Amino acid sequence: MIAFTLNGRPASVDVDPDKPLLWVLREDLNVVGPKFGCGVAACGACTVHVDGQAVRSCSLPASAVAGKTVVTIEGLPKADGTLHAVQRAWIENQVPQCGYCQPGFIMATAALLAANPRPTDREVDEALSNLCRCGTYGSIRRAIQRAIALLQAAP
Ligand code: FES
Numbered sequence: 377m378i379a380f381t382l383n384g385r386p387a388s389v390d391v392d393p394d395k396p397l398l399w400v401l402r403e404d405l406n407v408v409g410p411k412f413g414c415g416v417a418a419c420g421a422c423t424v425h426v427d428g429q430a431v432r433s434c435s436l437p438a439s440a441v442a443g444k445t446v447v448t449i450e451g452l453p454k455a456d457g458t459l460h461a462v463q464r465a466w467i468e469n470q471v472p473q474c475g476y477c478q479p480g481f482i483m484a485t486a487a488l489l490a491a492n493p494r495p496t497d498r499e500v501d502e503a504l505s506n507l508c509r510c511g512t513y514g515s516i517r518r519a520i521q522r523a524i525a526l527l528q529a530a531p
């Protein structure tokens with residue numbers, strides 16, 4: 377049995393410890409915000425937070441999150457339902473096209489800004505190596521700047 381905290385609540389699963397966290401979330405816990413893109417930690421569609429760090433859940437064995445705190449896009453809003461500043465910035469900038477990659481970008485951005493509220497363009501590039509087949513990169517850059525401003529105004 378692997379027990380951890382998922383989006384603020386206790387979760388436990390009886391699975392192969394090597395099963396990737398992405399598939400534990402999607403198949404065993406019905407948490408489908410994290411998406412499968414490449415399966416080899418290359419695209420970022422499966423990004424979640426583990427103890428506050430952005431990780432690519434397709435390449436992380438479930439055993440690695442035992443006793444830890446996992447947050448997916450479903451757990452990013454506040455308890456009262458208020459969207460995270462990164463989510464609000466994304467909506468304001470109408471970033472998504474097909475949307476498939478977007479939970480991963482949002483989770484990667486949220487982790488970056490929590491650790492570094494004023495990242496340089498280079499730091500953004502280093503933190504967000506996610507891929508978007510719809511080419512929303514320009515909108516994402518604008519949304520990140522807006523999220524930075526929103527967080528400065530109301531952290
Ligand atoms: S599905 Fe995990 S990085 Fe692409």
Ligand code: FES
Pocket residue numbers: 472473474475476477478507508509510511512
């Ligand atoms: S919005 Fe379609 S893959 Fe990124």
